[in-house]
Amino acid sequence: MNMKTLQTGPTISVAHLAKSFGQAQAVHDVSFDVQRGEIFGLLGPNGAGKTTTIRMILDIFKPDRGDISILGGPITDAKKEQIGYLPEERGLYKDLKVEECVLYLAELKGLPRRVARERAMAYFKQLDLIEHRNKKVNDLSKGMQQKVQVITTLIHQPAVVIIDEPFSGLDPVNTRLIQEMLMQERQRGTTIIMSTHQMYQVEEMCDRIVLINKGDSVLYGGVDEIRRRYADNAVRVTVRGELPHIDGVVETERKGNERTLHLPKDMPAQAVLRRLADAPDSTVESFELAIPTLDDIFVRVVSEE
Amino acid sequence: MRKVFQIARNEYRRRVARKSFILVLLMPLFIVVVGVAVSLLSASAAINSDRGVVGYIDPNHALARAIQPPANAANTFARFPDVAAAEAALRSRQIIAYYVLAPDFATSGKVDFVYWQNQPGNTVKRAFDRFARSAIVDGSNAQVAQRLLNGTNFTLRTPDGSRTFNNNDVFSIVMPLAVAVLFVISLFSGAAYLMQAVVDEKENRTIEIIITSVTPMQLMSGKIVGLAAVGLTQVVVWLVAGAAALQAARPHVEFLQTARIDPGFIALALVLSVLQYLLLGSFMAAIGSVVVDVKQGQAWSSPVTLVSMVPLFFFALIVFDPNSIIAVILSLFPLTAPLALLLRYNMTAVPAWQIVAAIGLLALSVAGAMWLAARIFRIGMLRYGQAVKIGEIAAAIHF
Known part of the structure; x- marks a missing residue:
């Protein structure tokens, strides 16, 4: 949606978040703020608690402890329409045609079908998918599916984008293309949380980062400032x-x-x-x-x- | 509500476009069309070969007072003085068969039946039975004789007159059975679609994206409604085709000529189908969200399916004693109510309170099951490749 919530302070604020599944403590104490219009790196080794943190921000899981504020307060159904999410586990309807799949997911984000179709066509052209829009998702290569997934994340022009490993499965040309799209989103004022293990991408794109390890945030700040701090x-x-x-x-x-x-x-x-x-x-x-x-x-x- | 509709529409389009759906939709139609065509052809052949005069040899004039059927009836009867005369008439095709009554026919009822090459069908036998019985009644009063020959024709009524049932309708035995079979096929295949849809959503990993746009309740409701529409499409197509087939077969099949389809029965069948579907659908969606794959889902869902089919196991009891306590209990228990009520509906005058109570209990169960399913769905939806434990489900329900 084009609509942006008017708010001062951070777009996303996470304070002392904790979440357990049975005996396993997935997140112990994670805190960070993400400012409007920045690309924020959510880093950490496998199993550190990044995905659980993201799912709590998105209200998929309820935290056991801690506070989350997004776009000026707790998450609501209306705010969900202002969020674009690209999960680590990619998900598209394999039996649907590419265009149908994109339009359906866009409609669920509140986008009228006509607008969704116009934007989808523009993205298909930009990402060289125009010839493939009537193919079934299942018939696309992994890289193409990844591009379709990125379209479904951005098509409703969200205020907040949360992306997990956005470049996996992409060749260098398409990696650059998606990178440019994300930079354009930032220029538009979109707040982006990016989780990735590709550190050179973080250095190139992120303004600030938080490093989560064993469920705790252990490093937090501007990329340049952290690099200087550790020099x-x-x-x-x-x-x-x-x-x-x-x-x-x-x-x-x-x-x-x-x-x-x-x-x-x-x-x-x-x-x-x-x-x-x-x-x-x-x-x-x-x-x-x-x-x-x-x-x-x-x-x-x-x-x- | 908009999102529920969008999800429902998507589910409907995806399912209806599949070849498997078209196959399931057309297969029963194909069977009905072939069945009707074959029975019409054979009925027509039988009718033509069975029409004509039937002779009889009646040495002691036992049938002297028998009432001759009207001239335009399929069979009329001609008396022959002896076997030789009848034999000659049969050979020259003047008659299609002849009966030889035993000398003690009046007391023993013994009779021989002689035909030429092709044995006539039961219609000839029934016509002769009727003709022979008419000799026993007082032939001077044709109307009274006719009444006695036709037997009783009673109508069962509830005390408040809200429900009636006529016992002379053969169709009323065939109809509920046919509807019950339709019911079982469409409901269980629809519910299985739903479980498959949820498992697909997990396997496709789309669930994590969808759930950031809609609530688990909206997702569940959308899927249930969408697939209910798929089931309804099936049932409506089958009903329309069935009605058309019935209309086509009616002039040629005797018991269909008096058959009537009670609109109340169709309305009840539709209401119960929708409610039962929502109930089964909620269970199936919840099961789909907690299992790893469809195979495991089938194992988990079989108890629900079995319980819902219990009325079929008690079919004989319900048909022959439709007001027994077991039949009434099965009509009120939400999972078995639709099938039991539909089977009983044309066997007796089911009291209106039982119908209202069954629908009410079923509707309440649907609301509870949908609520429950949404809770279970929430814990199961992101479990990829790992089944949810019973304890976790219990905790989710309790929470």
Whole structure:
């Protein structure tokens, strides 16, 4: 729906959420806020409690404890029409034709059939599915089904989109296409929660993240801020020729032509760059501060936990 | 309500478009058409070969006062002085058969029947029986004789006159049986569709998406209503085809000529069908949501199916003693009420209070079952590849 709920504060607010199934505690204590118009990464290893958290936000499960606010308050039937959901377990009616399936799911989100048809046609063109719209879903490749699934998630122009592994099964071209669609959604002001294990996608697309491990939120904040927070005093360099000896370097790691030089806390990176530039037998090809990737941080945090 | 309608419409379109539905719809029609055609052909052949004069040799004038059927009747009777004369008439095709009455026919009733090549059917025998019996009654008063020959024709009425039943209608025995068979086929296949639809939804993984657009109750209601419409389509097509077949067969089949279809019976059948479907459907949807696959679902649903079919096990009792306590109990118990009531309806004058009570109890059960099913559905819907335990179901109902 085009309608957006007027509200101040976060679009989604989750506070001290907990949920058990019998003896198994799926979510212990998860808290985070998602601001309007941001892409928010919901990260964590398998079985951390991400899907259960999503299902509680969507009112599929009732939490045992904690509070959830979405679009300014508790979830209602009307608000459900402002949410687009792409679950990890993909779901389409295999025996229906592609267009029929999309229109049916759009209608259930409150979209009039005529509008749904217009938008569906636009998406089919954009995602190169126009030739396949009258085929049965079952006759499509996995990648095509994934694109249809994305259409059903976005067709009603939701205020909130929750997507779980949106790029699985897609080739690089279609991955880029879906990525661009999600970025356009963000520009439109849509709030997006994205759960994925592809950390480079998170770095590229997400503004902020929460990392859930064993049912607890263990890392929360802006992507750049977290990467800086976990950065050691180190530089990554690529040089042609012999790497000169640099006084003060604590440890050197080599990965291909690239070397990571770990420095003492009080040693500025400029000192290393100056020494490299002065070295007569080597040429600096690249030089950057060694900020850890989210992948590194993910592994480090989860391992420490 | 809009979403319930959308889900119902989707379910209806998906099911009706399937080849299996078309097959289930057309197969009974095909059987009826073939059956009617065969019986009409054979009836027509039999009628033609059975028409004509039937001779009899009556040495002691036992049938002297017998009343001759009207001239336009299928069979009239001609007396022959001896076997030789009758034999000659038979050979020259003047008569189609002849009876030889024993000298002590008046006391023993013994008679021989002689025919040429093809044995005439029962209509000839019945006509001769009637002709012979007419000799016993006083032939001077044809109207009284006719009355005696026709026997009694009583109508059963409830004290308030709200329900009546005529015992001379053979059709009334055939009709409930036919409707009961239709009922069982359409209801149970419809309920099985519903369980299949829920299991499909889980297997397709669409349930997790749908449930973010509608409530479990809306989803359940939509499916139940949609598939009820599928069942209703089946029943209506079959009823219309059945009525057409009946109309076609009526002039050629004797007992159908006096048959009438009670509109009250059809209305009751429709009301009970819809309610029973909703009740079974709720159970089946709940079962579909907690099982892993259709096979397991069939195992879970068989007790419900068996209980609903109990009236068929008591068919003889219900038909021959339709007011027995067991028949009444089966008419009031919601799962068995529709079948039991339909079987009894044309066997006796079922008191109006029993019909009202049965419908009321059934409607209440439907409401309870739908509520219950939505609760169970909520815990079972996202269990992929893993059945829900009885304890969890009990907890969900209690919660």
